Amino acid sequence: MYENLLEAISLFLTFQNVAILFVGVLVGAVIGAIPGMTTPMGVALALPFTFTMQPVTGILLLLGIYKGGLYGGSITAILIKAPGTPAASCTVLDGYPMTRKGEARKALDIALYASCFADFISNLSLILLAGVLAGFALKFGPPEFFTLIVFSLTIIAGVSGENLVKGVASAALGLLFATIGLDMVYGTNRFIFDNWNLMGGLSFIPVLIGLFALPEIIHYFTQRLRDSHEAANMAGIGAGFADFKRCFKSIFRGSVIGVALGAIPGIGGAPAAFLSYSEAKRTSRNSANFGKGEMEGVAAAEAGNNGVAGATMIPLLALGVPGDVITAVILGAFMIHGLRPGPVMFVDNLPMIYALFIGIMLSSAYLFVIGKFSIKAISRISEVPNRILYPVVLVFCLFGSFAINNSMFDVLVMVLMGCVGYLMMVLRFPAPPFLIAFILGPLLEDNFRQSMILSEGSLGILMRSGICWFFWALTLLSVVFLVKSRKKNIPLSG
Amino acid sequence: MTRERLTGAGVLILGLLIFFLLIPRGIDKPGSVEHAALAPDFWPKIIAAIIILMGLLLTVKPAEEEDEEIEGGGDxxxxxxxxxxxxxxxxxxxxxxxxxxxxxxxxxxxxxxxxxxxxxxxxxxxxxxxxxxxxxxxxxxxxxxxxxxxxxxxxxxxxxx
Incomplete structure (x- = not known):
C-alpha cells in the first residue's frame, strides 16, 4: 500500500504533470466558456496531443479539460444566458437574473465555490469507492463482464436526447462500425472490402473528431452567418465566506446528489443540477426568490452539476465502463496508451491509479485558482467570433486526425464521419450513443463470444451467477428509471 | 410528421440493405463454425435487426416534429x-x-x-x-x-x- 503510494507520488510529481493539469483545467474553462464549443469537443481535440505524453500526463490533461469545462459552462450561463453545457442550463435560472440585477460577480463567485466544493466531495467519493468496487469486480468472468457492459449500454437512454428510438438506432450504427476489421475468433474479414487500412478497424480518434467537432463546424457554415455575442458584464461585488455559509446546506446536498447520480452510468450532470436545484428550492427559506436571481439557486445547480465529475470516473476506473460521453472519450485515451481501466488495473497498475487520484484532487484546487484569478480573462475569450474560431478548430481536427497513425486514411475517415455526423445532426439522431456503442461494442462482442466458447454455445451462461443476475436486474431498473425520467422531461446526461 | 416518417423509412431501408446486402458481401465466413453464436456474421446480423426494428418503429410511430432548431428546417x-x-x-x-x-x-x-x-x-x-x-x-x-x-x-x- 505505502510502496504503491510512494511510487504514485513519484509518478505524479513531475513538472510536466503538475503543469499539464493546470493547462487542462484552464483550457477546459475556456472551452466551456465559449458558446459553440462543447467539453466533449475540447477533450476530442486535445486527444491527439496526448499520444507522445506519458499515460498519466495525457489522462490528466483530459481530466483537467473535463473538470474545467464543467465549470466554464457556467460562466456564459451567468453572463450572457448561453450555457456552455446542458448541465449549466440550470445555472441560467438564477445566474442570469443575478447578472441583470448587477450581481454577476457574486453569481460567478458562488458558482465557483459551489463547483470546487462539489468537485472535492466527488473526488473524495471516487477515491473511497473505486477501489472497493474494483475489488468486487475481480470476481468477474466473461459472462459477468457481458452483463455489466449491457448495463453500461443503458447510458444510451440517457444520452439519446429527445427520441430514444433514434438514440438506439444511432447506437446500433456505432456497434456496426465497431465490427469493421478482422474477426476476433476466426480471423476472417468483416467489411474490409480489400482495403488493408480497415483490417485493424476504424481508429477511434478520427471517428470521435468526425462525430463531435466537424458537424458543428459544417452546420455553422450552412447557416446565415452571424456572430451575436453579447458583451460580458462583470458588474457587482463578489461573494464572501458569509455567502458560502448561507448556501452551504444546498451546496453540500447538491454535492451528494451529484455523486449519487454521477456514479450511475448515463445520468450525467443535468439531472443532478436540476434535482439539486429543486431540492434547494423546496427547502430554502428564500424559495420565493428562486428564478429571480437567488444566489442559493446558483450554488445548488453548480454543486449538483460538478458533483458528478469525480463520480463518473468510479465506473470507468473500477469497472472499465464509462459513466458519460466524456469518460467514454477518456476510456478511449486509456486504450490508445495500451491501458485497460477496470479491476485488473487496480492490481497491475495501482501506482498509476493513485497518481491519477492525486492529480484529480489537485484539479479541484486548480479550478479554484483559475476561477478566482482568471475569470475576467476567460469571459473575454467567450467573445471570440465563430468566424475565426471554427476555421481554427477545423485545422486542429485535420492535423489531429492525421497525427494518430501518420495516415491520410484517418483524415478521410474523419471527413467521412463528419458527413455522417452532420447528416445525423440534421435528422436529429444523437451522436453520443453512436460513440459509446462504438467504444463498448468490441468489449460486448468479445465477452459474449468468450462466454459462448466457455459454455459451448449455451446462452444459459449469461445467468450463471448472482453477479449476472444483479446486472440484469440493474439494467432493467436503469431502463425503467431512464424511460420514466424521459417521460417527465428531465434532461439527462449533461 | 412526414419528414420523420421518411427518416424512419430511410433507417428501415438502411437496415435491410445491411442485412441482405452488406453482411453477405462484406463478411467472409470460415468453412465450419462451431456454434451459430460464434459465426463472424452473428453479431452484425443482430445489429442490423435492431436497425430494422428502429426503422420500423420510426416509420410506424414517427416522432413529433418540433420547432426547427436548425435554421431553414428540413424542407x-x-x-x-x-x-x-x-x-x-x-x-x-x-x-x-x-x-x-x-x-x-x-x-x-x-x-x-x-x-x-x-x-x-x-x-x-x-x-x-x-x-x-x-x-x-x-x-x-x-x-x-x-x-x-x-x-x-x-x-x-x-x-x-
Whole structure:
C-alpha cells in the first residue's frame, strides 16, 4: 500500500504533470466558456496531443479539460444566458437574473465555490469507492463482464436526447462500425472490402473528431452567418465566506446528489443540477426568490452539476465502463496508451491509479485558482467570433486526425464521419450513443463470444451467477428509471 | 410528421440493405463454425435487426416534429438555403484531403482557414492572415519537433531543415 503510494507520488510529481493539469483545467474553462464549443469537443481535440505524453500526463490533461469545462459552462450561463453545457442550463435560472440585477460577480463567485466544493466531495467519493468496487469486480468472468457492459449500454437512454428510438438506432450504427476489421475468433474479414487500412478497424480518434467537432463546424457554415455575442458584464461585488455559509446546506446536498447520480452510468450532470436545484428550492427559506436571481439557486445547480465529475470516473476506473460521453472519450485515451481501466488495473497498475487520484484532487484546487484569478480573462475569450474560431478548430481536427497513425486514411475517415455526423445532426439522431456503442461494442462482442466458447454455445451462461443476475436486474431498473425520467422531461446526461 | 416518417423509412431501408446486402458481401465466413453464436456474421446480423426494428418503429410511430432548431428546417427551401454553405464546407474538406500528397498539410491548412474566415465574414485582414498562417505553423512545429510526428509538406518538403 505505502510502496504503491510512494511510487504514485513519484509518478505524479513531475513538472510536466503538475503543469499539464493546470493547462487542462484552464483550457477546459475556456472551452466551456465559449458558446459553440462543447467539453466533449475540447477533450476530442486535445486527444491527439496526448499520444507522445506519458499515460498519466495525457489522462490528466483530459481530466483537467473535463473538470474545467464543467465549470466554464457556467460562466456564459451567468453572463450572457448561453450555457456552455446542458448541465449549466440550470445555472441560467438564477445566474442570469443575478447578472441583470448587477450581481454577476457574486453569481460567478458562488458558482465557483459551489463547483470546487462539489468537485472535492466527488473526488473524495471516487477515491473511497473505486477501489472497493474494483475489488468486487475481480470476481468477474466473461459472462459477468457481458452483463455489466449491457448495463453500461443503458447510458444510451440517457444520452439519446429527445427520441430514444433514434438514440438506439444511432447506437446500433456505432456497434456496426465497431465490427469493421478482422474477426476476433476466426480471423476472417468483416467489411474490409480489400482495403488493408480497415483490417485493424476504424481508429477511434478520427471517428470521435468526425462525430463531435466537424458537424458543428459544417452546420455553422450552412447557416446565415452571424456572430451575436453579447458583451460580458462583470458588474457587482463578489461573494464572501458569509455567502458560502448561507448556501452551504444546498451546496453540500447538491454535492451528494451529484455523486449519487454521477456514479450511475448515463445520468450525467443535468439531472443532478436540476434535482439539486429543486431540492434547494423546496427547502430554502428564500424559495420565493428562486428564478429571480437567488444566489442559493446558483450554488445548488453548480454543486449538483460538478458533483458528478469525480463520480463518473468510479465506473470507468473500477469497472472499465464509462459513466458519460466524456469518460467514454477518456476510456478511449486509456486504450490508445495500451491501458485497460477496470479491476485488473487496480492490481497491475495501482501506482498509476493513485497518481491519477492525486492529480484529480489537485484539479479541484486548480479550478479554484483559475476561477478566482482568471475569470475576467476567460469571459473575454467567450467573445471570440465563430468566424475565426471554427476555421481554427477545423485545422486542429485535420492535423489531429492525421497525427494518430501518420495516415491520410484517418483524415478521410474523419471527413467521412463528419458527413455522417452532420447528416445525423440534421435528422436529429444523437451522436453520443453512436460513440459509446462504438467504444463498448468490441468489449460486448468479445465477452459474449468468450462466454459462448466457455459454455459451448449455451446462452444459459449469461445467468450463471448472482453477479449476472444483479446486472440484469440493474439494467432493467436503469431502463425503467431512464424511460420514466424521459417521460417527465428531465434532461439527462449533461 | 412526414419528414420523420421518411427518416424512419430511410433507417428501415438502411437496415435491410445491411442485412441482405452488406453482411453477405462484406463478411467472409470460415468453412465450419462451431456454434451459430460464434459465426463472424452473428453479431452484425443482430445489429442490423435492431436497425430494422428502429426503422420500423420510426416509420410506424414517427416522432413529433418540433420547432426547427436548425435554421431553414428540413424542407426543400431550407436545404436550398443551406446548400452553398454545405458545398463550401465539404468542398474545402475534400480539397484539403486530396491536396495533402501534393502540397502537404501546412499550406492547404493556411489557405483553408483564411478562405473559410473570409467566407464567414472576417474582414480584418491582418488578424485573419496572422491566425490562418500562425495556427498551422504552430501545429506543424508541435507535431514535428515536440511529438516527433512527421507532418507532410508535399512539394514544400525541401523547406524541411
Amino acid at each position: 426543400a427551401g431550407g436545404w436550398l438555403q443551406r446548400l452553398p454553405g454545405l458545398a463550401v464546407a465539404l468542398g474545402t474538406l475534400f480539397a484539403f484531403y486530396f491536396l495533402i500528397p501534393l502540397l502537404g498539410m501546412v499550406v492547404p491548412g493556411m489557405v483553408m482557414a483564411l478562405g473559410l474566415m473570409v467566407y464567414a465574414g472576417e474582414r480584418r485582414w491582418p488578424r485573419g492572415i496572422a491566425i490562418a498562417a500562425g495556427v498551422p505553423i504552430l501545429l506543424y512545429f508541435f507535431f514535428v519537433y515536440v511529438a516527433s510526428i512527421p507532418i507532410p509538406l508535399g512539394v514544400f518538403e525541401i523547406l524541411r531543415g
